Amino acid sequence: MKLKAIENSIVSNFKDGTVTVIVGTGVERESYNIHRSLLRSSSPVFEAMINGPFREGKQNVIRLPDDSSNAFAVFAHWLYSGELPEESEDDSGASLLQVHLEAFVFGDKYGLLTFKQMNYKRVLVVLKGYFWPPVEFIELLYSYYGVTSKIQNYFFDHFTYVVSNSRALPTDVEWFKEVGGCVPEFALAVATAMVERRMMHRPSPEDNSGYEFCDPPKRYIKAGGRKRAAPVSEVKAKSVKRARKNTSSEIDWD
Structure with missing residues (x-):
């Protein structure tokens, strides 16, 4: 009986065809064919697009020009597998930090709470592997303002820990000078105060x-x-x- 219920659930997700989702613009534009029932059940926003009195439902085409095609690719993988893709870092495109940060924002925008939380955890895991995260990631992180505040807080903890261990102030770190233009001015003041506090309570290696x-x-x-x-x-x-x-x-x- 249980197996039959699972089978019926799977069939119901694929029985009413697909919808075309066009993501991004210009050279970043990508097109995906996603099963209507599966997409509709994932988010109340997509359900409204498909079932509501909008042209997306009538034309069977959903356009997301303001979203990242990388983020949607991660979402599509998760939608069909229930897991995030396992990828290794390379120089062929955006860093994994950027991709999963964009996926996190995508999840927040469309009410995909589980997907959002999974990408939040993935960002933290990948971030731990960096001594100095890519400048592009920091620029992107702060460009979303309050949406990514939780990740910003974690980044600050990570950053002040690394800097205080090197016994330097943020203003003396070359990497911080590079990202200074995208990090709010008050954030630099807070980071400096936090590092000074850590160093005040931390004896020198020679002690x-x-x-x-x-x-x-x-x-x-x-x-x-x-x-x-x-x-x-x-x-x-x-x-x-x-x-x-x-x-x-x-x-x-x-």
Whole structure:
């Protein structure tokens, strides 16, 4: 019975033919033939295009001139397989970071929540493999403003960690100077402050005092006769406890 239900589901996704989807413009323009039922069931936006009183449904052609053909190729692969394509980085086109960032934005635009989340995770995985991400990726990342804010935050953590380990300020890093034009000015100030904070709590490599480098930044305290790293939250908890003790002795509860 279960196998029959699966079979019926598969058949229903392919029984009413295909729709032509034209993505991009100019040399980037690509055309895809996607099964109507499959595309319609993936997104309320596509369902409205196909079933609603729009010319896309009547002409059986959907035009997406403002979207990336690379992103749609990733989407089409996911639509039929349920997985993102496994590709290796090369110099033949856009970087994997760019492709999956565009796919993430595509998923956000058309309400493809699972697809969006999968591409978000893929971007983070690929980003970890870069010491300095491609400048083109950073330009693209900030061009989407709030849509990619979650990835921007992760990039900042990654960037400040790498820079603080090199014991340099962002303004002294040549790569940052290259992307300075596309990164908001306030972001540079925040990055510099974060790096300075990390470096303030991080002993130099020549320091043999027994301190340990921790990430995220932690304060260093003495405990049990030796120096150790303590999370900021632990230090705050002790401070609150002391404050409560001092306060309770000063208050007249009568």
